[in-house]
Amino acid sequence: EPEVTQTPSHQVTQMGQEVILRCVPISNHLYFYWYRQILGQKVEFLVSFYNNEISEKSEIFDDQFSVERPDGSNFTLKIRSTKLEDSAMYFCASSYHPGGGNSPLHFGNGTRLTVT
Amino acid sequence: EDQVTQSPEALRLQEGESSSLNCSYTVSGLRGLFWYRQDPGKGPEFLFTLYSAGEEKEKERLKATLTKKESFLHITAPKPEDSATYLCAVQVSGGSYIPTFGRGTSLIVHP
Numbered sequence: 001e002p003e004v005t006q007t008p009s010h011q012v013t014q015m016g017q018e019v020i021l022r023c024v025p026i027s028n029h030l031y032f033y034w035y036r037q038i039l040g041q042k043v044e045f046l047v048s049f050y051n052n053e054i055s056e057k058s059e060i061f062d063d064q065f066s067v068e069r070p071d072g073s074n075f076t077l078k079i080r081s082t083k084l085e086d087s088a089m090y091f092c093a094s095s096y097h098p099g100g101g102n103s104p105l106h107f108g109n110g111t112r113l114t115v116t
Numbered sequence: 117e118d119q120v121t122q123s124p125e126a127l128r129l130q131e132g133e134s135s136s137l138n139c140s141y142t143v144s145g146l147r148g149l150f151w152y153r154q155d156p157g158k159g160p161e162f163l164f165t166l167y168s169a170g171e172e173k174e175k176e177r178l179k180a181t182l183t184k185k186e187s188f189l190h191i192t193a194p195k196p197e198d199s200a201t202y203l204c205a206v207q208v209s210g211g212s213y214i215p216t217f218g219r220g221t222s223l224i225v226h227p
Contacts (some may be wrong), residue, residue, distance in 0.1 A: 004159075033214075042218040043160065043203065056214055091159050099213030103152060107159030 002026045003110035006092050012081055012114045021077045021111045023092030031077045033093040033105065034067065036060070043091065049075065050098070084114045089113075119143075120220035129225050130191040133195045137221045140186040140202030149187050151180050154201045154220065163189075163202075174185050194225045 005024045013019050025032050034046040047057040050068055055098040066078045075094075079086055096103040117143045129135055139149070148167050152160035164173040166182040173180045177198065179190040189202055201222045205215035 035217075042219045045216070048214060056212060093159075099147075099167050099207050099215055102212075104162040104165055105160075106162065107152075107217065108159075109159045112157075 004092055004094055004106050006108035006111050008111060009109070011113045011115070012116065015115055016081050017086060019079050019082055019113065021113070023108055024073050024074045025075055025092065025094030026106055027073070028104070029094035031095045031098050032069070034077045035091045036088040037091065037092060039086045042115050046077075065104050084115050087113055087115045120204060121216040122221050124221060125219070126222045127224070129194055129216050129223070131195055131225055131227050134190070134194070136191070137189040137202055137223070138186060138219055141206045143207055143208045145168070145209035146206060148207040148215070149182060150205040150207070150215055151187070152203040152205065154203055157197055160203055165192045172212055191223070191224050195223045197221055199225045
C-alpha cells in the first residue's frame with residue numbers, strides 16, 4: 001500500500017538554525033499538509049498546499065515557516081530560525097481530495113524536531 | 117468557535133472487556149468526522165470516515181457511530197494490540213476543509 005515517507009526521523013538543531021523537513025507524499029495525491037504535535041498535546045494544523053501554492057495556513061504558520069514542492073515528488077517544510085518552542089513532532093500528510101473529504105488524509109511517521 | 121472534545125483522556129481495559137470512546141463536537145456544520153489510530157512515535161493511521169447522523173462503520177473489533185453531536189468508537193473484546201491513542205478529527209462544512217483534531221484517548225489493553 002502506498003505511504004507517505006518523511007526524512008529525517010529525528011533532527012536535532014540549535015536555536016536560531018534553519019531546518020528543512022522532507023516528505024514524499026503518495027504519488028497520485030494532490031493536496032499536501034503539514035501538522036505538528038508538541039509532546040502530550042493534540043495534532044495541530046500548520047499549512048495545506050495545492051497546485052504549487054499555499055491554500056490555507058494556521059496562525060502557527062508565521063513568517064519563519066515556508067513550504068515548497070521543489071520537484072514532482074518532494075514536499076518540504078523549512079523553519080528559518082528555530083526556537084525552543086518549535087520542538088515537536090512534525091507530520092506530513094497527503095490526500096486526493098481537499099481535507100480528506102472523500103479520501104482520508106494519509107500521514108507519514110513524522111520527524112521529531114528537537115531544538116536545543 | 118468550533119470544538120472537538122474526546123473522552124476519556126485515558127482508558128485501561130482488560131483483554132476482552134468491551135468499551136466505548138467518545139468524541140463530541142460543537143461545529144457550525146459537519147462535513148465529515150474521522151477516526152485515526154496513533155501508535156507511539158508514529159503518525160495517525162486512518163480508520164473511518166463518517167458523514168451523517170446514524171451512519172456506522174466497522175473494522176474488525178472497532179465500530180464507529182455518529183449522531184448530530186457526537187461519535188462513539190466501540191471496541192468489542194479488545195486485545196493488547198488495540199492499545200494506542202485514538203484520535204477524532206472533524207471537517208466543517210461551508211468553510212475551511214482542514215480537519216481539526218481532538219486531544220485523543222489513550223487506550224491500554226492489559227492481557
